[in-house]
Amino acid sequence: MTSSVREFYDALAADYHLIFPDWDTSMTAQARALDGIVRARLGAGPHRVLDCSCGIGTQAIGLARAGHRVVGSDLSPAAVARAAAEAAARDAVLPVTVADMRELPYRDAVFDAVVCADNSLPHLLTADDIRTALAGMRRVLRDGGLLLLTVRDYDEIRAARPTSTPPQVSTTAPGRAVTFQLWHWHDDGERYDLEHFQLVPAKDGGWEVRVRRTAYWALTRGELSDAVADSGFSEVGWHEPETTGFYQPVLTARGT
Incomplete structure (x- = not known):
């Protein structure tokens, strides 16, 4: 870590x-x-x-x-x-x-x-x-x-090697927020880099996109x-x- x-x-x-x-x-x-x-x-x-x-x-x-x-x-x-x-x-x-x-x-x-x-x-x-x-x-x-x-459940995940997760919607005071992930698998087929996206309501009525990155071992x-x-x-x-x-x-x- x-x-x-x-x-x-x-x-x-x-x-x-x-x-x-x-x-x-x-x-x-x-x-x-x-x-x-x-x-x-x-x-x-x-x-x-x-x-x-x-x-x-x-x-x-x-x-x-x-x-x-x-x-x-x-x-x-x-x-x-x-x-x-x-x-x-x-x-x-x-x-x-x-x-x-x-x-x-x-x-x-x-x-x-x-x-x-x-x-x-x-x-x-x-x-x-x-x-x-x-x-x-x-x-x-x-x-x-x-x-x-x-x-x-990494037994199934390592077999399928997904590249994203379904969007998750939550309700906040300013409006709905959306969270999803993109996965980038390493060549070893076991570890992956993750991009964590959140779309939150912006003050101008549009969206603010927040992206954070980390890694995991499956x-x-x-x-x-x-x-x-x-x-x-x-x-x-x-x-x-x-x-x-x-x-x-x-x-x-x-x-x-």
């Missing part, structure tokens, strides 16, 4: 909610799904949860409002600042820290669950960086604690499962959106 990833999310932080038709509704639904997974495996709780890629708080705020003791960290100072403000506006307790997921600034074995959602881990483009991040998540997780990773389930197992986790399993209610596949694993 390079500074370009931080710059991507710093630039996107003010507009990140436009990815969703209704951010608060999505926040509630995602928290319900993740909370169900956590309580089913760890008991009723509440539990101490680290969201190590919290962004503007999409999962962390919902989990805090569900009663868990949540701490959020993220590479982007702008995203972390917005997460704190959005949590306060919703009467949620969410301590936040600016931190790279490869260098988590927390004590060993302090969390019951670690969440890394919204396809964040695949920003790491090398096996060494993936291992470093997962080892750090294992270190801060107590024995028997729960890891939750959510990523795109890790297959087998590759990610192996990396998680090699990092000190056990009981690695995958859960589909149809069963969890979460919009991406969810990997869970136990700290051994």
